[in-house]
Amino acid sequence: MTLIVLLLGLAVGVLVGLLGIGGGVVLVPALVYLLHMDQHLAQGTSLFILLPPVGLGALREYWKQNQVDLRAGILCALGMLVGGYFGGLIAVPLASRNLKGLFGCFLILAAFLLWRKPQPENRTTESTSNGSAHG
Amino acid sequence: MGDGPMRDAGIFGAACLCGIASGLFGIGGGTLLVPFLALFFAFGQHRAQGTSLIALIPPTGALAFYAYAKAGYISWHTGFLLIPGVFVGGMLGGWLAKRLQPRRLRQVFAGMMLMLGIWQAASAWAR
Numbered sequence: 001m002t003l004i005v006l007l008l009g010l011a012v013g014v015l016v017g018l019l020g021i022g023g024g025v026v027l028v029p030a031l032v033y034l035l036h037m038d039q040h041l042a043q044g045t046s047l048f049i050l051l052p053p054v055g056l057g058a059l060r061e062y063w064k065q066n067q068v069d070l071r072a073g074i075l076c077a078l079g080m081l082v083g084g085y086f087g088g089l090i091a092v093p094l095a096s097r098n099l100k101g102l103f104g105c106f107l108i109l110a111a112f113l114l115w116r117k118p119q120p121e122n123r124t125t126e127s128t129s130n131g132s133a134h135g
Numbered sequence: 136m137g138d139g140p141m142r143d144a145g146i147f148g149a150a151c152l153c154g155i156a157s158g159l160f161g162i163g164g165g166t167l168l169v170p171f172l173a174l175f176f177a178f179g180q181h182r183a184q185g186t187s188l189i190a191l192i193p194p195t196g197a198l199a200f201y202a203y204a205k206a207g208y209i210s211w212h213t214g215f216l217l218i219p220g221v222f223v224g225g226m227l228g229g230w231l232a233k234r235l236q237p238r239r240l241r242q243v244f245a246g247m248m249l250m251l252g253i254w255q256a257a258s259a260w261a262r
């Protein structure tokens with residue numbers, strides 16, 4: 001059991017670095033299905049994991065590539081701090097089953113958002129030092 | 136979206152929305168933030184992801200966490216076990232990200248979320 005949890009952490013971490021996300025998107029379903037947690041418990045635990053700076057290792061790699069907009073990042077952190085509190089207030093009284101379903105819908109929406117994005121990779125702000133000739 | 140205060144206000148507003156999703160779903164919020172930055176503020180995928188990681192530096196999720204902790208919805212034991220893996224894995228993933236093409240990254244990401252989402256919604260409501 002302990003080993004599963006440790007490995008799960010590692011797998012989620014790779015996604016954190018690879019995709020620039022907190023990992024909760026993957027972690028919450030993993031906790032629900034692998035460890036049979038209740039939806040609320042999985043989400044709370046996921047938030048707990050995000051408390052220490054788990055993304056710092058990944059951030060360092062992006063920083064070295066000059067792929068970080070510090071000003072925007074700080075603004076985002078502030079907005080998310082405030083919004084997060086209200087989101088938590090909404091989630092806690094919801095029925096676990098509905099929360100789980102909503103989470104699923106959110107994932108589907110997020111997937112479409114990401115898929116249909118155009119390709120502004122070579123805009124002025126973009127460092128093209130790694131010369132990824134995509135497209 | 137140009138530069139200056141309008142852009143800042145826009146980014147802050149978008150982040151507030153991401154924060155609500157973050158608290159509501161117990162996630163970091165980067166899932167929404169990355170596409171938002173890319174779609175509305177013309178960030179390249181890698182830059183959006185790097186900037187999203189800044190926003191995930193604590194105490195971004197602290198208030199959301201507080202709401203759950205008060206209700207007793209935290210598994211401390213599992214949480215502590217997960218943290219070291221996530222940290223080490225994060226470095227590995229950041230290193231990998233430099234070596235992959237942005238579009239491929241995004242598609243893998245989107246495909247994974249779509250499957251997870253359908254699975255979650257179906258198992259919650261179907262029956």
